[in-house]
Amino acid sequence: MSAIKDKDRKYNLHSWSAQAKISPIVVTKAEGIHFWDEDGKQFTDMSSQLVNSNLGHHNQAIIDAIKAQAEKVPFIGPAFALECRADAAEAVVNASGLKNAKVFFTNAGAESNENAIKIARQYTKKQKIFSMYRCYHGSSAGAGMLTGEPRHFFNEPGGPGYVKYDGPYAYRAPKACKFANDDEVADFYLELLENQILYEGPESIAAIWLESVVGSNGILIPPVKWYKGVRELTKKYDILMVVDEVMAGWYRTGKCFAFQNFGYEPDLVTFAKGVTCGYVPLGGVIVTEKIAKYFEDNSLGCGLTYSAHPMGCAAAVATLKEYKKQDIEGKVAKTGKVLAEILDSYVDKHACVGQVRHIGLFSAIELVKDKATKEPIVPFGKDPEGTMNKILGMLKAEGFWTYSHENMIIVAPPLIITEQELRDEMAIMDKVLDSVDNMIK
Ligand SMILES: Cc1ncc(COP(=O)(O)O)c(C=O)c1O
Known part of the structure; x- marks a missing residue:
């Protein structure tokens, strides 16, 4: 050795x-x-x-941006405004295409989901969170409870209010299912989901979580009708739709965010990974206009010493520029x-x-x-x-x-x-x- x-x-x-x-x-x-x-x-x-x-590794533009920020202001608390902080937020919000959205920066994917749970609960004043089996959302206390595969066993029994639903995976659907096409796949799983919403009580459900495309658990790509159907159900029952773009985001699926392939707009988007390509850690939660407006008058119940860390923000600005340039x-x-x-x-x-x-x-x-x-x-x-x-x-x-x-x-x-x-x-x-x-x- x-x-x-x-x-x-x-x-x-x-x-x-x-x-x-x-x-x-x-x-x-x-x-x-x-x-x-x-x-x-x-x-x-x-x-x-x-x-x-x-x-890839050793992208010089990202490295130079980190070095330059380290020379300038390597750290200043999240309460201060800073050029790279403003630029990174603008770049992320613009990339999402979500009008008048805002972003709360974190350090990683789990932390993004963790804070999105708090934002969803604070905004809706409801508690329950739905997330899918065979999804991964991180390993911290709340994100680990969203996770719907064996890695969440380590978080159990966890806090109350986490409910799992079965999402589209036609290849391993129950044996009795004989789907003729994608629409039938979507209809089947949407019916299950709506039943579950009713069983759990829509008035207690804050949010439904999805990975925009399920990543670690095997690139599960639902039919377009599924996403649109979840969007309709969430609107019908006044529930937030939260899309986890931590893995699928940042051009992995072709579009900047994977949800942009499927013609719907979520209420909250969590991201990390490709926003800096890992050169320094950064993640975040994008909140759409109605939620951003809520926090104009209501104090945001989230805080991190390293929220919008200057090195992460500088790396993000350079990374997003590189995606375009290349x-x-x-x-x-x-x-x-x-x-x-x-x-x-x-x-x-x-x-x-x-x-x-x-x-x-x-x-x-x-x-x-x-x-x-x-x-x-x-x-x-x-x-x-x-x-x-x-x-x-x-x-x-x-x-x-x-x-x-x-x-x-x-x-x-x-x-x-x-x-x-x-x-x-x-x-x-x-x-x-x-x-x-x-x-x-
Ligand atoms: C979809 C998704 N969400 C959240 C996470 C957790 O991110 P992190 O490991 O940065 O906390 C991951 C990690 O792979 C992920 O794939």
Whole structure:
């Protein structure tokens, strides 16, 4: 073991891991879509780290903006106005396209959802919050209770008022469902949701949370009718619609925010990750006009020492400029099509591929033991034989870096990847899937 790894293992606790079972790669350099370990092995970052390094590593414009802000005013409390603070807020609100919106800056995704819960409750004077199974919203006390997959078990029993609903996932819908088209999928899940709203009492429900496109849990992309239907239900029952854009936001799906693909406007938007591409932490909650107006006369019940931290704001201004300068929207429109074609070709080619799902450069490969029964390659919430780690290990050996969740492999490269680079990397995936086909024989 190297001295760095040795020290890391002695003192650091790493997320979501039994510490004795992990062996973190020691990274010595990161540039563009690549990073290198201490032996000089090159990896292609096919997950953009945790789907946040959208502009890749070592973007000089972002680094220069952070350096310049560090020289100018590295920190001043959130009560003060500051050029980069005003510029970052303006840029974020304009990017959302939501008229007369405002933003409350936080430091990360969970903190954004945490504060959005408080804002929703304060504004509506109601308590219950609906969120979806198979969604991830963070791991802190409130955000962890919004989370609807096994990582929320660590937050239980948690506070009262969190209600989970079942959202669209046609591939794993109840067996009795025989959907002829997307509209039927949306209608089915909307009916379930409306029933649940009535059972729980609309007068007690503050907000319905959704990931704009479900990320970690396998890129679940509902029909357009679903989003519009949720918007109608929330209006009908006077409930806020909150969209979590932490992972899907910032051009990952092609549009700046994923909700912009589907023709509806939410009441609150939470974001983080790609707003600074992780160069320094920043997140936030965008509140639409009616909520912004409410807080003109009512004190906002949220506060953080590092709200709108100058370094984060300076990084955000530079990052949002870079997205435009590099025409990331145009790039993703092209490379997204290439990725879609490659992934779609896997479905017929590989016995282990049950379904692929993609939008922009945001995709998942769902692995099964048997296409006919759809039995997942690992049971839900478990991987007794370490199967997914073995598969990731095969990819890693070829320098393809990504992560998996349940029986799904996430493919979400930096948005600056070229078509050729994407083809080369996906050829590695293709080869590894051949081996997985053999594994399940
Ligand atoms: C959709 C979504 N929301 C919230 C979070 C939590 O963000 P953070 O880890 O920055 O707290 C994540 C993290 O992956 C996420 O994917």
